[in-house]
Amino acid sequence: MDTVPLNTAKVSEFSSSSRLLMLQSLVPVATNLVSSQLEAFTSRLTDALFKISDQTLQPEEAANSFQACQLLKRNQTTFYRLLASQISTMLMKEVGAINTRKRLKDNHDIKDISLVTFEEMENKVLTNNLTKSLEVNSAEKLVELNCRIGLVMKRTPITVSQNPFRPEIFVNAVLQAWMELESTTVTPHLIIRIMQPDLFLNLSSVYQGLNDALAERGIVVDTDAVKRENKKRHAPLKSEDLDSRDPYLQNKLRNIFYPQASKERNQSGGVGAVAQDGAGQSGPLQSWLPAGAGGAVDTVTIDRQFFDYLTGMQKQIQQNQLVQPEDRSHLRRLTQEASAGELTHIDQNTIELLARIFDYVFSDDSIPEEIKSLIGQLQIPTLKVALLDKDFFFKENHPARVLIDTLAKSSVLLGNDATSEDPLYQMIEGIVDRVQQDFDQQIELFSDVVADLEAFLKSEEAQTEQAISEPVEQALKQEKMRLAREFAENDVAIRTDTGEVAGFVEEFLRKQWIRILTIAHNVKEEKPNALENALRTMDDLIWSLKPKNTSEERKELVSKLPAMLTLLNAWLNAIKWDEPDRVLFFSKLAERHAAIARAPLELSPRRQLEIAVNIAQRASEKRLNRHFVDQNEQEVDEWGKMVEGLERGVWFDFTTTAGVTNRFKLAWVSPKRTRYIFTNRQGHDSFSISREELLAQLRNGDATIVSAESIVDRALVEALRDPPN
Incomplete structure (x- = not known):
């Protein structure tokens, strides 16, 4: 998507009062956008209540849900009015309080938790879960709105909690409107419990409308830059994905490292082996563990002789310039080497866990063999990093971990026909050589080479953008x-x-x-x-x-x-x-x-x-036929949802009728998501297909999405299925 540079001069011209007026002018925009959805929303809510009354085995719940369903049917217009009024009132209050967010939040939090009932606590949890789900579903548009509002208020960037139009407000407005419609204390809990993102209002369209309104008022942002800058904000979502695969991941890691670290400190008094370093100074190397339950950072020591042994092996591998497939698991052999005889239990577990991660990388069929060989040369530098800094296992954004991920993802661009003449292959090879040659204890070196690789990929992407302009x-x-x-x-x-x-x-x-x-x-x-x-x-x-x-x-x-x-x-x-x-x-x-x-x-x-x-009979038949067609068009299967969520940069493997598979990148998505342009890495051989054509190929298996998940994340989950003792 073409982007427009930020007009900072224009934003700076707004006075404090005009900025507030600009945000206030968005309230009727949001209210109108929501009002257009109220009929469909009420219909979904009515159906959900009736379904519970029909299917639940609890008589009291069946009676409450049936009464709520009938109440909503009889008072649809009243509910529309109450909800629209609540949304307008709450949004205007939030906009007015945007400069006092911290004070209001502090006052709100001063509540004696001992006075809170279990049902109130459960309602709060359910409401929070719904709010978080809505934030995830509307993440892209919401982040863009955060940036625009931040520019208006001169607070770039603001967080979701500071956004007066955040999903929480709409959820609370619905609950408040319902409580005004029906005064009992039973059904609000029922309403919260059945509310799901697919039943709730479509907030993505609301945020799109608000972004459009701010754009018309001159608040323009580079949306592509917003996506790139806010990837870190979405890191928790990635952690949640990992937790869904293994909810005890962090606990497993801590059980591997913390107990052993405490034991080693108790036995040795916190003193490691002493060796003479290259500069004529002697002393142990310190290894850092993430903060424990007490908030302090734990340290353990590394045998300097073993660390020097690794450095020598690193240079030897660099001179050989190649790690053969049969040598890819040589990390485990380090525990039996004579020079590694004094390894602590933590060091042994570190080596075993890292070996399992590399085993997973080497078994990934999406990575070309040539790139696996290059990644294999990073085993010793990565081990040195993991010995020095256990954050490698705990943090997804650790520089060494990001490098392995970036190399693996970059290999997707090469496909299975990678050659040494390819500029990207040469770039990856040069990065591996630099790490092998220069790394000792400077972990920031990994960040530097990742930045170089990303800059190279960005320059290639710019060439692709130019190639697909027509x-x-x-x-x-x-x-x-x-x-x-x-x-x-x-x-x-x-x-x-x-x-x-x-x-x-x-x-x-x-x-x-x-x-x-x-x-x-x-x-x-x-x-x-x-x-x-x-x-x-x-x-x-x-x-x-x-x-x-x-x-x-x-x-x-x-x-x-x-x-x-x-x-x-x-x-x-x-x-x-x-x-x-x-x-x-x-x-x-x-x-x-x-x-x-x-x-x-x-x-x-x-x-x-x-x-x-x-005339009436013909009109009725046509309405029924149209309703049937509309219902069929609205039914979206898993493939439809997948296509709706596609973003530029995703890689696909397309298989021809002759059985030949070619890899192409999704280079462009039309504004209304009806057409998609694919191209190879250099921007050549581009082709455009409709949404229907892409869906058909996905369903038939002629098109498959190449996984872009972090390979280290996946490898770590797999490695900890049976944690080292």
């Missing part, structure tokens, strides 16, 4: 035309669903006039009168075929017909509809107009009733 332009045109077609179909459906349009005219509108409306919608920005003219002509055509029961109506029909027919023919000439069906259509049209003119002015009550019943 396909992007073409895809935008295709999406614009597709949206114009959808608008045109909706324009026709609104008119034909009434049941009053004659069958041959409905067929004409759906086959021919939709083409005209599509063109009109597509050019409405340049020629707004064209759409107005096309819609008016369609409405005049429909009106001309309705019964004319007074002489004045028939006179009006006679006066309008020439101009209407002229416009019809002009538009049909524009789409070059010269088929025999055109002659037949105008022949039927003339016959129907003549019949209308000859019909009796006064219709019998029976005839009027027949006409009304036929």
Whole structure:
């Protein structure tokens, strides 16, 4: 997506009062966006309550949920009004308190927990869980809104808790509105319990609307830069994913390192072996463990002789320039080397755990063998890091851990046809050589080489952006035309669903006039009168075929017909509809107009009733058919959800009918997510496919997503399934 640089000068011109007024002007925007969803939201909530009343085995719960369901059915309009009022009031209060957030929060927290009931505590937990889920579902738009509001308030960046439009406010507004509607203390807990993100309001669309409103007011941010800068903010989500695989991961790591560390300190008094260093100084090397329960950082010592032995091995591997597959597990052999005889239990566990991590890396089929060999040369430097700093195991953003992850992810770009002539391969090879040659105890070296690799990848990505500029332009045109077609179909459906349009005219509108409306919608920005003219002509055509029961109506029909027919023919000439069906259509049209003119002015009550019943029946059938179609279109399977969540930079393997697999990157997603452009790493061989085509290939297995998960994270979870003793 093209980005616009931040207009900092313009933001700085806002006074304190004008900044507050700007945020206050967003409250009606948010309220209106929510109001448009209230009918569907209430329907989902009603269905959920009825489902509980029908399926629960607890009589009291069944009665409460059924009563709540009936109450909501009878008072939908009241609930709409209460909820819209609550949202507006709460948002305005939050906006007004944005400068006093800390004071308000402090006062709010001064509550005697001994006075809180178990149900209140449970409600708070459930509300917090829902709020967090909504934050995750709306993360991208919410982060962008955080940045825009931060710019307005000169506080860039603000956190979610400082955002006056955060999900928590909407959740509390719903609960407060419900409590005003129904005064008992039982059902609010029921409402909180059944509320899930898919049942709740669509806050992503609300945040998109607020971002658009701020953009119109001149608060512009580089959204791509926002995504990059806020990756660290989403790190906890990644930890939660790890915890879902192994919720005891941190405990397992602490059990490996902390008890043994305490034992070693008790036995040796905290003193390690002493060796002469290269500078003529003697003393042990210190290894750092993360803070324990008491908040203090634990330290253990490393045998200097063993550390020097590793440094010598590191240089030897660098000179050989290659680690053969059979040598990839040589870390474990270190525990049996003569020079490693004095290893502590912690050191032995460190070596074993790191060996398991590298075993996992070497077994990953998505990493080319050539890159595995290069990563294998980092075993000794990584072991030295892990001995010096146990944060390697505890922290996902540890520099050495990030390097291995980045190298593994970069190998995805190479695919299985990696060659030594590839610039990326040469870059990776140079990084490995630099670590082998320069690393001793300077862990920041890993951060430096990661920065170099990321800069290289960024330069390649910039070349890709330039290479796909023309396909992007073409895809935008295709999406614009597709949206114009959808608008045109909706324009026709609104008119034909009434049941009053004659069958041959409905067929004409759906086959021919939709083409005209599509063109009109597509050019409405340049020629707004064209759409107005096309819609008016369609409405005049429909009106001309309705019964004319007074002489004045028939006179009006006679006066309008020439101009209407002229416009019809002009538009049909524009789409070059010269088929025999055109002659037949105008022949039927003339016959129907003549019949209308000859019909009796006064219709019998029976005839009027027949006409009304036929119209109502046709309208009902069309509404049912449309509802059925809409329901089918709204059903999204797992593949649909996957495609909806795709972001630029994801890699796919596409398999041709001949069985050949090629790797391409998702380089661009259209604004409405209807078209996707894929390209290879250099930006060549790009192709554009629709959402439907991509879904079909995913379902058939002709397209598969290449995993971008941290390989060290996955390896660590796997390595700790059976922790070292």
